[in-house]
Amino acid sequence: MNYEIGKRVRKIRLQKGISQEQFGELIGIKKAAVSKIENGDNSLSKNNLISICKQFNINEEWLLYGKGEMFIPTSRENEIRAFFENAMSSDTDLAKIQRKFINTLISLDKEEWIVLDRFMKKYHFNQK
Structure with a gap:
């Protein structure tokens, strides 16, 4: 049982792209x-x-028994908040790329936002 739970803990960690230390x-x-x-x-x-489930939005049933989905569904607002929190609080390569993306968005002026909006509409990005 411990081994199976351990495999799921490792899966969470790798999915999040963080080290054992992090x-x-x-x-x-x-x-x-x-x-x-x-x-x-x-x-x-x-x-x-409790900490793992809360920190990573993990389904306790999945972690303990492998039943159901790994992640608990969240609202789009919570997903966005988690994206920014992870990008700002982590030092992984992925978080560094995310911070670059955020910094790029911050620097856009009004006309560039309009161009970005047209781009998203052209490629049918989901607008939730």
């Missing part, structure tokens, strides 16, 4: 503890379970 910092444990959980050597404490 993952541990986000839920309040050391890198070595994350490694032991992922390898099935240590059980996932109730506090760690």
Whole structure:
């Protein structure tokens, strides 16, 4: 059982593109503890379970038993908030690219926003 939960913890971490150290910092444990959980050597404490589910918007049933979807559906507003929070709080390569994207958006003037809007409409980007 610990091994299967550990595999799911590793899947969450890799999906988020963060190291064991970064993952541990986000839920309040050391890198070595994350490694032991992922390898099935240590059980996932109730506090760690709650922290993981809350921090990463994970379905507890999926984490414990592999049932249902990994992530709990969120509103578009919450997804946007999480995107910005992750981009600003992480030092992964992905977060660095996201910060570049955000900085580019911030620097757009009114005419450039209009061009971007036309581009999105032309390529039928979902507008939620």
